[in-house]
Amino acid sequence: MLPPTTESLIARVTTGRRAERLVAILDLVTEHGTIGLTELSDTLGISAATARRDLSDLADQNLLLRTHGGASALERRRELPVVLRDTRFQEAKRAIARAMLRRLPSERHVVALGGGTTTASVARALANHRDITVVTNSLTIANLLSGYAGVRLAMTGGFLRPESLELVGALAESTFNAVNVGTAILGADGVSASAGVTTHDETEARTNRAMVAKAQRTVVVADGSKIGTVALAQIADAAEMELLITDSSADPAELERLRTAGVQIVIADEE
Template identity: 55%
Template sequence: MTTALPLPRAGSGKRSRRLVALLDLLSSGETVSLHRIVDELAVSVATARRDLADLEDQGLLTRTHGGARIAAAAVEVPVRLRAGTSHRTKQLIARRAATFLPQGPYAVAIGGGTTAAEVARALVFRGELTIVTNSLTTAGEIGSRPNLRVLVTGGIVRPNSFELVGVLAENTFSALNVGTAFLGADGLSAAGGVTTHDEIEARTNAAMVGNAQRTVVVADSSKIGRVTLARVADLAGVHDVVTDSGAPGEELERIRACGPRVHVVAV
């Protein structure tokens, strides 16, 4: 019998932010020394070594003599670490996005990602609402609400995001018509459009927005101006973007020029 690898104890927002900062520091692919990690993150040697050990256990990095480098397969931060970062900002973005929905019977699609999950939480007290999602995290949180009708797609589970992706998920989304699709993003820019780290996830998300009357992208300021591997949608197909006041103003203007309405929440 195999034993599951231990997950990092990233329960606090402070530690989650530190682990994400550590992965960002290693993102260039070069080996980073332990001394630099200690200096950059302002932590003790013991703390740095503990964090490195936790992340190595998950296959996100490889420790070397005197330092560490990013693992070849680690292209995105797992959702369990991202959930603790910028939580208040994501709540404000989600609450603004939730105000776009009309009253009365309505159907929405909600994709994966921590900001999209906050949109679902902002809608838990709505009545006459149908929510279609491919996020196991979101479905688990809102599925027990008697006032909501929750539909979950089939598909293959992506370990990093707990999303269902692939043909089964795409077919479910393609068979349904929804009023609004709430789409998270790993990158959002005028040049790249809406992008994500995984090409299969990108195709699933494209199917989600394909039959939506309105597409709303929810993305905190760290995603603005960023381009990742796989394109989900061109900005011409996005109706609204909701982000926070930390986003670069010049890039927001370029995004507006591509067509979407841009809504900025103050943080």
């Protein structure tokens, strides 16, 4: 069972439109620092009652501070839950997923899929693969793959991170250590030549490092907003990436630095 706060948010975000609105509210609060209920309603074209409900749900997730008549940004906002992150850069993520699928063998193959919204797009693209084994620590990805006839699914154990819906820690690492993987497919919060592949959580990074260690090759799938960004904890350095699949919004200068470091680059929406 999911932790109560995560379960509550997932239950209430019943449409993609509402998820996009919640992300827009967070962006507005971050931009202004403090925003009033009337300004929020007028900017987004929603009723005051809808704005109040949205602010209350976001405050319950510790993503903003509810105030009398509005909301304020937290000094240090919590990581955006995966249910909300999935609304961003959807076209780019679908193009990246298609490009990843073209680079997987059509015959029997073992893939390790880390958590994240871009890797979830890759999981959806596997629907028509005839014979693939996927090892994952992501509840989201396991749920997506559970109905695919050509996919054999293996899940790790571990402790649940409610923000990403991933299983992490020693139990998850021991599963990755026990299997041989053809391709590890990683999402990321940041990708750069200097820091490599990074994420917000150190325990999640350590679990993903175990995945990379047993893979014959490592592919990173990340939309352009992640390129040049450095997050807290390193999953892999640039030398461990064989391939980065991104989109045309990525910083060209950073992509060139990654090429110089030996990383092959695919711009998915230009293929």
